[in-house]
Amino acid sequence: MKISRWLTSIALFALPGLACAADLDGGRLSMLWGVPFAGLLLSIALVPLFAPIFWHHHFGKVAAAWGLAFLVPFAVVFGPGVAGASFVHALLAEYIPFVILLTALFAVSGGIYIRGNLHGSPGLNTAILAIGAVLASFMGTTGASMLLIRPLIRANDNRKHVAHVVVFFIFIVSNAGGSLTPLGDPPLFLGFLKGVDFFWTVGHIYQETLFLVGVLLVLFYALDSWYYRRQQEVTPQDPTPDTRDIGFDGKVNFALLGVVVALVLLSGFWKSSVVFNIAGTEVGLPGIVRDVGLVIVTLTSLWLTPKKVHADNQFGWGPMQEVAKLFAGIFLTIIPVIAMLKAGLNGPFGAIVAAVTRPDGSPDPAMYFWATGALSSFLDNAPTYLVFFNTAGGDPAVLMTTLAPTLAAISAGAVFMGANTYIGNAPNLMVKAIAEDRGVKMPSFFGYMLWSFGILVPLFIVMTFIWFK
Numbered sequence: 001m002k003i004s005r006w007l008t009s010i011a012l013f014a015l016p017g018l019a020c021a022a023d024l025d026g027g028r029l030s031m032l033w034g035v036p037f038a039g040l041l042l043s044i045a046l047v048p049l050f051a052p053i054f055w056h057h058h059f060g061k062v063a064a065a066w067g068l069a070f071l072v073p074f075a076v077v078f079g080p081g082v083a084g085a086s087f088v089h090a091l092l093a094e095y096i097p098f099v100i101l102l103t104a105l106f107a108v109s110g111g112i113y114i115r116g117n118l119h120g121s122p123g124l125n126t127a128i129l130a131i132g133a134v135l136a137s138f139m140g141t142t143g144a145s146m147l148l149i150r151p152l153i154r155a156n157d158n159r160k161h162v163a164h165v166v167v168f169f170i171f172i173v174s175n176a177g178g179s180l181t182p183l184g185d186p187p188l189f190l191g192f193l194k195g196v197d198f199f200w201t202v203g204h205i206y207q208e209t210l211f212l213v214g215v216l217l218v219l220f221y222a223l224d225s226w227y228y229r230r231q232q233e234v235t236p237q238d239p240t241p242d243t244r245d246i247g248f249d250g251k252v253n254f255a256l257l258g259v260v261v262a263l264v265l266l267s268g269f270w271k272s273s274v275v276f277n278i279a280g281t282e283v284g285l286p287g288i289v290r291d292v293g294l295v296i297v298t299l300t301s302l303w304l305t306p307k308k309v310h311a312d313n314q315f316g317w318g319p320m321q322e323v324a325k326l327f328a329g330i331f332l333t334i335i336p337v338i339a340m341l342k343a344g345l346n347g348p349f350g351a352i353v354a355a356v357t358r359p360d361g362s363p364d365p366a367m368y369f370w371a372t373g374a375l376s377s378f379l380d381n382a383p384t385y386l387v388f389f390n391t392a393g394g395d396p397a398v399l400m401t402t403l404a405p406t407l408a409a410i411s412a413g414a415v416f417m418g419a420n421t422y423i424g425n426a427p428n429l430m431v432k433a434i435a436e437d438r439g440v441k442m443p444s445f446f447g448y449m450l451w452s453f454g455i456l457v458p459l460f461i462v463m464t465f466i467w468f469k
Contacts (some may be wrong), residue, residue, distance in 0.1 A: 026339030036070035045445035063329030079346035088279040106292040109146035111253040113307035118155035122224040136177030137184040174427035175419035187385030187414040195396030319433035369409035373417030
């Protein structure tokens with residue numbers, strides 16, 4: 001990918017000063033350092049709307065430009081050591097593991113073809129969304145999304161209105177469904193690595209999850225039924241021919257999916273003293289084994305999956321390339337924003353940190369829910385989870401017991417509100433790209449937010465008064 005060229009160039013530029021790198025103190029930063037991040041978000045939101053052809057061909061260059069707009073001035077002001085160390089940390093500790101896991105799930109799920117012609121009635125669509133919600137907590141929101149989005153779109157390819165189906169799919173499968181285990185969503189996996197019990201989330205936010213998913217399924221069924229009953233909604237000729245049976249091709253990828261889950265779990269349970277320090281970033285042996293294993297799984301899937309399966313699935317790397325390039329820019333430009341948040345009361349975002357604490361000094365679960373969720377809507381929800389995890393004390397034993405309502409609020413906010421925008425969670429952007437690649441006219445960045453703010457935010461308000469007050 002071209003994005004790797006400019007990432008490598010930046011690394012080479014910064015290498016001479018890495019030996020003197022120091023930790024980035026967010027309290028010393030001005031909010032102006034967040035401008036490149038805001039600029040990238042606005043580019044993702046506006047450029048596809050006003051210059052779609054330009055965006056389609058040059059979105060990687062736009063992401064690279066904003067990344068350089070942050071990193072070059074940052075290196076000039078703070079020195080190449082600090083800039084290089086920050087870059088390497090974002091690359092090795094966050095971006096590379098993130099992209100490798102997404103690529104493995106994308107390749108493996110793309111190698112499974114659900115054979116047969118499903119007919120996209122309201123009942124069937126609702127059932128697929130419900131199945132996806134269950135799968136998301138066991139194979140990750142990315143895995144469940146990539147497995148089911150293609151057959152769901154194919155099932156509805158003879159209908160006029162399909163965008164709402166994909167929007168609710170993002171709400172339910174790509175986000176809310178992944179809230180019950182650390183396998184479901186990256187924030188919960190980071191909590192697991194910090195010491196939160198594997199089954200803690202399923203025991204403490206299952207009621208919130210059942211409420212959110214259940215209400216969304218009911219709303220979707222009502223909306224989809226209204227569309228389905230309209231005249232000329234279903235075309236006389238179904239583009240996908242009927243077949244006698246429903247089945248799976250590329251079954252070997254189910255085994256490979258199990259390997260992916262095992263590797264992720266292994267990296268969490270395996271404690272090793274072998275640690276490599278690379279420019280101030282510690283890379284542990286379990287993480288290396290996991291990432292190398294995931295690369296092998298990806299290559300094995302591509303090797304063993306019959307070409308016909310990929311052809312039937314209309315498998316292509318376009319959506320993965322878009323996510324990789326855009327999130328490279330996001331992970332880079334987000335560096336100062338996360339640092340400012342980590343500075344707590346002493347940083348530029350001190351007001352946000354102060355807002356989650358009651359006058360008596362105790363944490364306010366409702367404010368933690370909304371602060372974590374609001375930032376997770378636009379920042380990467382994994383580091384945002386860690387920021388508020390540490391703000392609440394960072395002791396997993398205390399957070400799982402005495403402060404259990406606070407940890408539940410942080411977990412729910414990070415996972416649920418990732419559905420508020422296309423960039424709140426990586427699968428959102430991937431699902432959107434796949435849908436558009438198959439001719440579905442998806443809402444714009446702000447158009448999607450009208451859906452999420454109109455449907456999800458009222459539900460989050462209700463949840464606040466029931467569970468997080």
